[in-house]
Amino acid sequence: MPHSGPRSEAERSDLLAGAVGAIIASEPITENMIATAGNLKVIARSGVGYDSVDLQAATKHQVAVCSTPGVNHHAVAELALGLMLSMARQIHRVIPEVAAGNWPRAAGTELRGKTLGIIGYGPSGQALAALGLALGMQVVVHTSHPQPPVSAVSFQDLQATAQAADYLSLHSRPTGAGPLVDALLLSQMKPSAVLINTARGSLVDESALLEAVNNGVIAGAALDVINEEPLPASHPLRGQERILVFSHLAGQTLEARQRAGMMAAESVIAVLEGRKPVHQVNQPSPKPTTQWSQL
Incomplete structure (x- = not known):
């Protein structure tokens, strides 16, 4: 049976x-874990990000670190769209109300004609832009790499993108300079705007977001990623009426998991056979190759 719930560092070690x-997956791999795994040659992350791995320690101990980019961008874009639809039509509120015997009829809003702001224009950002355009939304993007050019997409600076957006969706990596979305x-942003985050929890100042939503600075937020996962039971983001929190599900589709598993396995096999994997993110000196058996 697959393991359920977080493991301790000792268990991971x-x-x-x-x-x-x-x-x-996304469980932390620390320097101590890497240092005590004397035979370890490669760590393959079954996902796009690899910030859960101590990259400096891996490089120091001659362990290759690989990721699996491009395997889940459609899954991420589809969940981002789902979060937008839920916030627009209050789906997450209606379902438990009906289950409880009520019959809510509050009016929602349509996505068509609204402005979708996207920060980051990698594969998932591009996939969401295509979905937004298909729904009749105006799409404004902030990115340092405005490629490929799309005539229907307007590329703007960060401030202009935030100001224009009815829905602001994050698809960028952390900058290392603190939260991108701060007070x-x-x-x-517009008082009617909604923030969507399916990228990294560290992109958002959660205290500033909570204050902004509670004070009406923006209308709400839908977060699939947060700074501390799993979300503690006492966390202030729990139980908020206008902040929807999911449990890091954006890449969790059967199709994306299959693609990620295959790509990660190919990376491990490449390193063990003395070849360079396609998506290696560090450059350690290779450890001496030892014999291994393919199961």
Whole structure:
């Protein structure tokens, strides 16, 4: 039976003991874990991000780190669209109300004609832009790489994108310079705007977001990623009427998992066979190759 729930560092370390290769999800891989796994040559992350792995420690201990970009961008874009629809039509509120015996009839809003702001224009940002255009939305994008050009997409700076958006969806990596969405950026958004985050929890100042929503600076938010996962029971984001929190589900489709697993396995096999994997994110000196058996 697959493991359910977070493992302790000791449990994760035991799993790596004696391993030459590891395929991991989002659980942290620390320097101590890497240092004590003397046979480890490669860590393959079954996802796009790899910030859960101590990359500096992996490089120091000659362990290759790989990711699986491009496997879940349609899944991420579809969930981002789903979060927008839920916020627009209050789907997440109606379902439990009807289940409780009520019959709510509150009016929602349509996505057509609204402005979709996208921060980050990698595969998932591009996929969401296509979905937004198909629904008749205006699409405004902030990115440092405005490629490929799309005539229907307007590329703007960060402030202009935030100011224009009815829905502001995050699809960028952390900058390392603190949260991208802070109190200042939130103050520049429309009071009717909704923030969508399926990228990284660290992109958003959660305290500033909570204050902005409660004070009517923006209308609400839908978050699939947060700074501390799993979300503690006492976390202030729980139970908020206008903040919808999901449990990091954007890439969790059967199709995306299959693609990620295959790509991660191919990376592990490449390293163990002395070849360079396609999506290696660090450059350690290779460990001496040892014999291994293919199961």
